[in-house]
Amino acid sequence: MIYLAPVQGITDRIYRNLFPVYFKGVDMAIAPFISSSKKMKPVNNLLREFYPDRNTGIPTIPQIMSSNPDDFTLLANALYDIGCGTVNWNLGCPFPMVVKKGRGAGMLCYPDKVESFLEKTMPAIKPNLSIKLRIGLKYPDEVLQLIPIFNQYPLYELIIHPRTAVQMYEGEVDLDIFEQCLNLSKHRVVYNGDIDSLEKLEMLSKRFGSIKRWMIGRGLLANPFLAEKIKFDTEKPYHEKIKIMKAFHDNLFNEYSKILSGSSHITNKMKEIWTYMGNFFENGEKIRKKINKTHHRDNYVDVVNKVFDELI
Ligand SMILES: Cc1cc2nc3c(=O)[nH]c(=O)nc-3n(C[C@H](O)[C@H](O)[C@H](O)COP(=O)(O)O)c2cc1C
Helix, strand or coil: CEEECCCCCCCCHHHHHHHHHHCCCCCEEEEEEEECCCCCCCHHHHHHCCCHHHCCCCCEEEEEECCCHHHHHHHHHHHHHCCCCEEEEEECCCCHHHHHCCCHHHHCCCHHHHHHHHHHHCCCCCCEEEEEEEEECCCCCCHHHHHHHHCCCCCCEEEEEEEECCCCCCCCCCHHHHHHHHHHCCCCEEEECCCCCHHHHHHHHHHCCCCCCEEECHHHHHCCCHHHHHHHCCCCCHHHHHHHHHHHHHHHHHHHHHHCCCHHHHHHHHHHHHHHHHHHCCCHHHHHHHHHCCCCHHHHHHHHHHHHHHHC
16 A cells, blocks of 8 residues: 655645546555644634545545644544544654654653553544654664554554654665564554655565555655556656646646635745655756746746646
8 A cells, every 4th residue: 555645735635635636556645744732723724624525535644743642632533523533643743843842753752751642642532543753853763662652552553754853854764673663563564764666665565575555755746656656567658747747737736826825825835846746857956946936926837838848
């Protein structure tokens, strides 16, 4: 099975709804996190994003970022009541603002806190609980203290990105620690990190024969045909792929235009998408530079149309 990773700012409801219209092979997604802090927006606004009739694309599990069991429980149960049978807990976000508050990856080096969080939430939440985590805040072996704690609870699964938070998204993934996690864990484990080709997945799959679920983030945003390639080992001709990319892009643009008012909002949104999608194209860096210079909607549309015209 292939999961689309949560990427804040990109893999939102609109993206997840449109993706399977154009690309095959992705079975499931975890949504970018929503916070259950005291200052959260009215719960109803958050929940609306997950109403089943508004999520017609990739089947999605919502993700909650929280270090407070009561807040977490409230939100998890509200999500359950609108039809989400499973929720995911974010134990991996590396951003200093989050870590400083002891949330996301900021909790990884405090096994006691993780244990007491689970002790309180597990009996109180109605949905299944899946956890997405890194292997540590500063040190890659911090996770080894957590797995025995996870083993005490009936979790849905663990999604492990084998990097520390200080690594952010760079440097090597630590496959040795990942292997130790696999050996220790009683739960199903999903691998996540740096899959950007069929070859990479085959290499990982050779080493970790028991893994059947793979989560892909940046690799899929850059090459949305990757899941199809992995699953069916088929590939469309380049010019056909470009046409599909254009149709996907245009549809995203139209949908975002409906909800983002103001020229710069929509162009900024699309530029964010191009940060990743640009890597699909051989001259992606050049294309991104051209697009980044646009600030108005019409100008953006002109430039993008020209880019695609030259490619097709
Ligand atoms: C811009 C950005 C935003 C992200 N947002 C989230 C998020 O909201 N929740 C989460 O669990 N992971 C988030 N991640 C991490 C990804 O889900 C994934 O774990 C990471 O990118 C490694 O996988 P990849 O190499 O396949 O991209 C984010 C990553 C990036 C680059």
